[in-house]
Amino acid sequence: MTRRLLLSYLSLAALVLLGLEIPLGIVYSRAERERIVNSANEEAESVAAYAALSLASGRPDELAARAAHCARRIGGQVFIVDASGQLIAASHQLTGPEQQELTTRPEVTAALDGTATTHVRTSTIGGVRYLSVASPVGHGTGQVKGAVRITLPTQMVQYRVHQVWLLLAAVGLAVLAAVAVVAFACARWAGRPIRELERATHELADGGAATPVAVTSGPPEVRSLAAAFNRTAARLAHLLASQRAFAGEASHQLKTPLAALRLRLENLEPDIAQHARGSLTAAMTETDRLARMVEGLLAMARLEEDAAPPGPVDLAGICAERHGTWAPLFEQQGVSLVLFTGGSGPVGPALALPGAVEQIIDNLLSNALRVSPANSTVAMELRSVAPPHLRRPHLNHLNHRETRATWIDLHITDEGPGMTAEQRGRAFDRFWRAPGAPKGGTGLGLALVQRLALASGGEATLRAAATGGLDAVVRLPSAQHAVQGQAFGGRDSGAGVRRRETPALRA
DSSP states (O other): OHHHHHHHHHHHHHHHHHHHHHHHHHHHHHHHHHHHHHHHHHHHHHHHHHHHHHHHTTOTTHHHHHHHHHHHHHTSEEEEEETTSOEEEESSOOOHHHHHHHHTOHHHHHHHTTOOEEEEEEOTTSOEEEEEEEEEESGGGTSOOEEEEEEEEOHHHHHHHHHHHHHHHHHHHHHHHHHHHHHHHHHHHHHHHHHHHHHHHHHHHTTSOOOOOOOSSSOHHHHHHHHHHHHHHHHHHHHHHHHHHHHHHHHHHHHHHHHHHHHHHHHHGGGSOGGGHHHHHHHHHHHHHHHHHHHHHHHHHHHHHOOOOOEEEOHHHHHHHHHHHHHHHHHHTTOEEEEEOOSSOOOOOEEEOTTHHHHHHHHHHHHHHHHOOTTOEEEEEEEEEOOGGGOSGGGTTOOGGGGOOSEEEEEEEOOSOOOOHHHHHHTTSTTOOOTTOOTTOOSOHHHHHHHHHHHTTOEEEEEEOTTSSEEEEEEEEBHHHHHHHHHTTTOOOOOOOOOOOSOOEEO
């Protein structure tokens, strides 16, 4: 906004200056040319009067000195001819052909006929080269005795005109500079409330609490907009706080009744007839499912309330620890849990919220175990991902600092039934479950994974695995890349994807 206002002010000032200076320059140029023409005519008439007196008194020898004196004074040339066109006196020497050409000049011919004339010789581009005037000698006596021709160079006039145009241009630039300073101050003053609104809007869009914008400065329309924004931001913050409080409090309050309901159902088991045991088991299963749903809602509520920034976490160590925790449970279900360590060395730390990676892995492994058939394999793998421009072979000469991984991908791949592309697009919606999904799910696990990944600065996606199941990919920023970016101006860097080369560690 500041730039646009500044351009508007400068454009308006430039139009005003052009409207004033161009006519002023044109008027001055015309006046200067008219001044030199009038001066030359007056000089020619003065010399003609002197020549008429000299010829009348029989002293034509005085004309040469008069012509030379006049030429030195005006910086031009003076020629005096008699009635027949013969040269009488001249301020400069002329050759024979030049003397003959002098009598054929239009202004000289007109002066010998009794008419004072002015002739301006111009070049092909319109610039004045020289000015010549001629005045008859003795015209007032009724008989023309000769003519006086004066030639003046016009370089001085052109120089003065050019100086005036340069002066007008300099004054215009100075005025524009002064207008730019004043306009910049006015534009900054007018745009300050808009910038405050923009800052507050970005804070609100990023999930932070919008600071109220001052409504005491700026144009009236901007103050009204700021007041409306403050009301909107306050109402939105109140609604979000109410929603989070309700989700957290309701989920927390439901835990105790669910635990009591589970206990009562277990106590009823000895008193239930054999044919009704199936209904009791189904009720207990739904109670467990509802308890898991409440835990998921509580986890999401805590995630929305926490404001801790992402920090470096040992992704490889966490994967190894969760592998050791889940491997026995996978063995009980007849499923192999495989951890690929990779042959290119450790992938390095990643940036994530505290405790986020553990929850992500637990939810993904729980989903994978639920859909994996017996005698199948679930694979966990970490991969370093580099920007595309550093994956080309001809960039292998880059040093170690320029080949840091930008992202770290966590892949958890199963051999279950998989999902269609449409189902994978909806899998991260809250409470959504795929048709035919095994019982026991709540529809909150993948939603929580997505929220944790986004809050850590990454993302979560589902892909079709080569084995026919799903490849759940969680991409997190590399902590090493973040440190290098801060130290070296944020240059994008990364290393190419490495293929795993060492054997897998099976459960």
